[in-house]
Amino acid sequence: MTKLFRAFGVPLSTVILMFSSIWILGLIAAPQLIMIEQSLWRMERPEGAAEISVQIDGLYNQLDVMALDRSTAEAGTDATKRAADLAALDAKEAAINAEIAALEESESTPVKVYTLANFGQMGAAHLAIFAKTIAASLAVSAIALVVCYPIAYAVAKLETPRTAAVIMLALVIPYAINELLRIFAWQMILNQNGPANLLLGLVGLDPVPFLESGTGVFVAMVYAYILFMVFPLYNVLETLDGNQVEAARDLGASTWNIHRRVVIPHARPGIAVGCIMTFMLSAGSYAVPYIMTRGTAAPWFTQLIYNRFFEATNWNVGAAYALSLLAVCTVFIFGMMRLLKVSLKDIAK
Amino acid sequence: MTDQSTGKAIEFDRASVRFGQFQAVQPTDLRIEPGEFFSILGPSGCGKTTLLRLLSGFLDPTAGDVRIGGQSMVGIDPSIRPTALIFQNLALFPLMPIWENVAFGLEMRGWSRARRRDRAYELLATVALSDHAEKMPAQLSGGQKQRVAIARALAVEPSVLLLDEPLSALDLKLRQHMRAELKQIQARTGITFVYITHDQGEALTMSDRVAVMNRGRIMQVGSPDDIYDRPANAFVATFVGETNALAGKLASTAEGLALMETPLGGFRAANPKGLRAGDEAILFLRPEKLRLLAPGEATENHIPARVLRRDMEGAWSTLVVEAGGQELKLHLAHDGREAPPSGEIALGFSATEAMILPKGEMSDD
The missing domain is CATH 2.40.50.140 (Nucleic acid-binding proteins)
Known part of the structure; x- marks a missing residue:
């Protein structure tokens, strides 16, 4: 802290500290804390509250029925009978209203209760979708890694800097288009009547239900998040000294061994960052599974979270679902770092 | 390593290299004797590194032939040539401990871990680095890294050792010390050394013969005395x-x-x-x-x-x-x-x- 003040002076340091605090509070702490808080409580009613509310509902029904009786009575031709009927109805109505008031008095408002119960709400079906989402996101990361590694290596090590810049630009340009539009494009490509199946038909193959089988989600996700794998890999491979590769080859290493012993160990931080980003984006993706499957294939876990919030309107369970996903993602990050022997310091680079 | 005549002869036979419009190496005839300490001296961009790459196998001649031990090397992959290369920046593998660096060539030749570890320790002993075998390259000084690079190259028992200005990063005292050490290793192993440098002091002190290059052409080949006392041209x-x-x-x-x-x-x-x-x-x-x-x-x-x-x-x-x-x-x-x-x-x-x-x-x- 004193170092900061010495380096930048008091006014600038204060501004820096202020922005850092806003960053930490507003972007990191606040959303998480609110979500955690939300997931830890639910509204509970005291005992007997259910019966009382049933009684109240019943009384309101009676009032509705009486409204019909009243209109019948008002239509009566005999003036004296009509006056008597209306008086009787008024009396009855007053009695019911009094009863309702009494019951509503005794009906206490729901109580906010802190509990872990929200986390136990996941049934077997939802748990299966949760597991499937994690497994599929892992698969997307793995596929993206396999696809991107050769590209990143070729661009970083084999091409001249100028060609490399052109290739990287070509990779980025499609990302200037909105993600939704790109996914819709893939939806059309993989459609039952789309170009992909048209090509298969030309080779004499039956059309494949890409979208309905869930394959489409994979394809679109690998496509949508590939950039987040390519760039970390490219950045780290670019820093690899070409002499190391030549030295390994000179000492008798095969291409496979050069990559296994020299290139991949060097690329570890990039692999870790790429896998973490792709995994988190896949696991947290809502639009891709929604657009690609349109409900024809099993949902993604994010869709369940959305449903909890906006269809079941149970924000507490929704928050618990969201938090579970966050927990798994966090475990995944540290797992990857452990697996690839990468420290936070390496990743920050 | 103890065999006194492991070095092989090198012959360039009208070998030339062209990169597009640029003639990096003019058609060159040159014979380097087995077990000779031969330096190629020239200003930067003169084609000496290209000549070295023809030997290491990272480049094939556009025309002509390159032979090692009488055998044509054109089209032979660097990984199976009887040469070992020491890079200017040494190119030690930074993520492997020293002994694994030295044993890398043996690992690629399928030696068991225990066997290659023993051999690496042996080689490290010859360059007085046994105590550093388990350290990482970043923990070593410039001179020590230099010796690791030499041990790593010698581990694969090459017939020809190619050195691409390996001493240029060292300070003067260490450079002079390493010159003597290289000369000594060369004498002990009998390997043919081809040493690329732009530093005439290095070329003159260590070499049996020196080739002076300029603009892709060898201007003169001779003993250090010849080169200094009887230059062939301006x-x-x-x-x-x-x-x-x-x-x-x-x-x-x-x-x-x-x-x-x-x-x-x-x-x-x-x-x-x-x-x-x-x-x-x-x-x-x-x-x-x-x-x-x-x-x-x-x-x-x-x-x-x-x-x-x-x-x-x-x-x-x-x-x-x-x-x-x-x-x-x-x-x-x-x-x-x-x-x-x-x-x-x-x-x-x-x-x-x-x-x-x-x-x-x-x-x-």
């Missing part, structure tokens, strides 16, 4: 060692000597190339061959001059003088007692210690 004369160059025209010749007219006057000097009267030529005169004349002393060649300044070099000092509008340098033995000369002086040199060579491209450094 480039070698100016690139290796310091020299004074006087341009002029031959007036007459006689018995290996010639009289040459220069702006500073007529001088008699050796004429090894048999130039004839009327030829354009350059007279080369090493600073240590130029003498300060005592007053009234007579000599074959006499130059009146004026002292500009004196640069102290340690064991000697360089006197920079002006004569006939041209700067000349001469070395004075430094004894620390005599007052340095100043003002108008007379210089002289004997005819056999200066050399007349045909006019040609000179090194500009």
Whole structure:
């Protein structure tokens, strides 16, 4: 802290500290804390509250029925009978209203209760979708890694800097288009009547239900998040000294061994960052599974979270679902770092 | 490693390299003897590294042939050539401990972990690094890394060791020490060493023979003494060692000597190339061959001059003088007692210690 003040002076340091605090509070702490808080409580009613509310509902029904009786009575031709009927109805109505008031008095408002119960709400079906989402996101990361590694290596090590810049630009340009539009494009490509199946038909193959089988989600996700794998890999491979590769080859290493012993160990931080980003984006993706499957294939876990919030309107369970996903993602990050022997310091680079 | 005749001969047979429009190496014939310490010396961009890459296998000649031990190497992958390369930046694997670096070639040859570990420790012992085997390259000093790189290259028992300016990153003392060590390893192993450098000191002190290159062409091949004392052309004369160059025209010749007219006057000097009267030529005169004349002393060649300044070099000092509008340098033995000369002086040199060579491209450094 004193170092900061010495380096930048008091006014600038204060501004820096202020922005850092806003960053930490507003972007990191606040959303998480609110979500955690939300997931830890639910509204509970005291005992007997259910019966009382049933009684109240019943009384309101009676009032509705009486409204019909009243209109019948008002239509009566005999003036004296009509006056008597209306008086009787008024009396009855007053009695019911009094009863309702009494019951509503005794009906206490729901109580906010802190509990872990929200986390136990996941049934077997939802748990299966949760597991499937994690497994599929892992698969997307793995596929993206396999696809991107050769590209990143070729661009970083084999091409001249100028060609490399052109290739990287070509990779980025499609990302200037909105993600939704790109996914819709893939939806059309993989459609039952789309170009992909048209090509298969030309080779004499039956059309494949890409979208309905869930394959489409994979394809679109690998496509949508590939950039987040390519760039970390490219950045780290670019820093690899070409002499190391030549030295390994000179000492008798095969291409496979050069990559296994020299290139991949060097690329570890990039692999870790790429896998973490792709995994988190896949696991947290809502639009891709929604657009690609349109409900024809099993949902993604994010869709369940959305449903909890906006269809079941149970924000507490929704928050618990969201938090579970966050927990798994966090475990995944540290797992990857452990697996690839990468420290936070390496990743920050 | 103990075998005294493991080195193999190298032959370049009209080998040339062209990158697009750029002729990196002109058609070259060169034979390097088995077990020889051979240096290729030249300014940067002269094609010496390209020549080395032809040997290591990262490049094939555009035309011609390269043979090692009589066998053509064209199209043979670097991984199976009988060569090992030491890089300018050493290219140690930073994520492997020292012993794994040394054992890398053996690992690639399928040696078991225990066996290659033993061998790596043995090799590290020969370069006095046994205590550092488990450290990482970043923990070692420059000289130690240098020795690891050598041990790593020797581990694969090459017939030819290729060294691409490996000492250039070291400081002067360490560089001198490593020169001796390299020479010693070469003598002990009998491996053919091909040493690329732009540092003439390295080339002259270590090599059995030196090739001087310029613009993709070998200008001269010879022993260090040949190169220094009997340069074949103007480039070698100016690139290796310091020299004074006087341009002029031959007036007459006689018995290996010639009289040459220069702006500073007529001088008699050796004429090894048999130039004839009327030829354009350059007279080369090493600073240590130029003498300060005592007053009234007579000599074959006499130059009146004026002292500009004196640069102290340690064991000697360089006197920079002006004569006939041209700067000349001469070395004075430094004894620390005599007052340095100043003002108008007379210089002289004997005819056999200066050399007349045909006019040609000179090194500009």
